[in-house]
Structure formats: C-alpha cells, structure tokens
Amino acid sequence: MQEEKPVRRGVYILPNLFTTASLFTGFLAMLLAVQGNIEGSALAILFSSLMDGLDGKVARLTNTASEFGIQYDSLADLVAFGVAPAFTSWMWVLEGYGKLGIGVAFLYVACTALRLARFNVCVTTVSKKFFVGLPCPAAGCAVAMFILFSSYLPSWLEARTPFLGLVVTFVMALLMVSRVRYFSFKEYGFLKTHAF
Numbered sequence: 001m002q003e004e005k006p007v008r009r010g011v012y013i014l015p016n017l018f019t020t021a022s023l024f025t026g027f028l029a030m031l032l033a034v035q036g037n038i039e040g041s042a043l044a045i046l047f048s049s050l051m052d053g054l055d056g057k058v059a060r061l062t063n064t065a066s067e068f069g070i071q072y073d074s075l076a077d078l079v080a081f082g083v084a085p086a087f088t089s090w091m092w093v094l095e096g097y098g099k100l101g102i103g104v105a106f107l108y109v110a111c112t113a114l115r116l117a118r119f120n121v122c123v124t125t126v127s128k129k130f131f132v133g134l135p136c137p138a139a140g141c142a143v144a145m146f147i148l149f150s151s152y153l154p155s156w157l158e159a160r161t162p163f164l165g166l167v168v169t170f171v172m173a174l175l176m177v178s179r180v181r182y183f184s185f186k187e188y189g190f191l192k193t194h195a196f
Contacts, residue, residue: 014062015069018055019076022048026080033084033091041088042144048080049137074116081140082112086169089143093165104170108143111173112136118177131182134175138182142172 029044055073059065086108094101115133122132146168150161157164 015055015059015064016072018051018058019069019073022051022055022080023076025051026076026084029080029084030087033088036091038088038092038147041084041091042147045080045084045088045140045144048084049141052077052080052137070120074120077116077136078109078113081136082109082116085140085143086112088147089165089169092147093162094169096162097166101166104166104173108139108169108173111176112139115176133178133180134172134182136176139172139176143169
C-alpha cells in the first residue's frame with residue numbers, strides 16, 4: 001500500500017489567499033459605495049464572487065480543504081455577499097425609504113448570516129448536488145447586476161428603479177433562507193485533479 005505524501009503547510013495558504021481577496025474586495029465595495037461610486041462597488045462584489053469560486057476549487061484541486069477554511073470562507077462571504085451588497089443597495093436607493101430601507105438592508109444581512117450558518121451545519125448531511133436556499137454569492141451578484149444594468153431599463157421604468165431595487169434586495173434575502181433547491185454543479189466540475 002502506498003503512503004500518501006503529506007501536503008506542505010504552504011499549500012494550505014493558497015485557498016485562504018483567494019478567500020482573503022474575496023474579503024478585501026467586499027470591504028472595498030463598501031468603501032467605493034461611501035465615495036458614491038456605486039457601479040464600482042457592484043463590480044467589486046462581482047470580482048469577490050470570482051475569488052470566492054476559486055478558493056473552493058483550489059482547495060479541492062490541491063486537497064487542502066479544512067474546517068478552518070470552511071469557517072473563514074463563511075466569514076468572508078458574510079462581508080462580501082451580505083454586508084457589502086446590503087450597504088451598497090442602501091447607499092444607492094434604500095436610503096430614500098428611511099426606516100423601511102434600513103429594515104430591508106438589515107434583513108438581507110441577517111438572511112445571509114442565517115443562510116451561511118445553515119450551510120455550515122448541514123454541509124455533511126445534505127447532497128452536494130443541491131444547495132438548499134439561494135447561495136449568498138448568487139444573491140450578492142443578483143443585487144450587483146441589477147445595479148449595473150438599471151441604467152438600461154426602459155424609460156417607463158426609470159422612475160420605479162428605487163422601488164425595484166428595494167424589491168430585488170428583499171426577494172434575494174428571502175430566497176437565501178427559503179427551502180428552494182438549486183443545482184450546485186459541484187459534481188460536474190470542469191477542472192479535476194490528475195496525476196502529473
């Protein structure tokens with residue numbers, strides 16, 4: 001029987017670097033929103049989702065997945081796809097709704113936290129083919145994409161853009177904590193480990 005070679009400690013840092021990049025761009029999205037660069041903030045959230053996708057893929061390819069990595073990824077996701085989209089949406093249109101806007105923005109953050117907590121608890125008991133509830137990166141990207149494409153809405157919808165922003169944020173929050181199943185595509189990966 002052939003012994004498996006231990007993975008060098010430096011390799012474990014690699015997926016965590018992608019997670020840190022995702023966390024940083026989530027933080028950057030909030031800074032850009034404060035400066036009034038809402039489109040830049042939305043782009044930062046999209047870039048964060050790219051980094052989030054790569055950290056898990058790199059961990060699986062290098063066989064360096066760990067409990068620490070799972071928890072760190074969830075904390076980064078809460079910032080990048082919970083706090084950042086909610087804050088960006090609030091700075092963009094929700095502020096105009098006063099307490100209702102604050103309530104919807106906070107609901108989005110709370111639902112992201114609940115979604116991540118449920119995922120972490122059920123990660124070993126649920127089929128990898130499906131996600132239960134909309135994954136928070138997808139929800140964050142939906143909010144970001146709506147912001148980016150809102151300028152292309154028909155002219156008769158322009159006056160309703162703030163209301164549509166409120167609805168999109170609210171619906172994405174509810175979808176995250178719903179029991180709806182979404183394909184994960186994890187078992188249909190295009191990149192697989194091969195012996196050199």
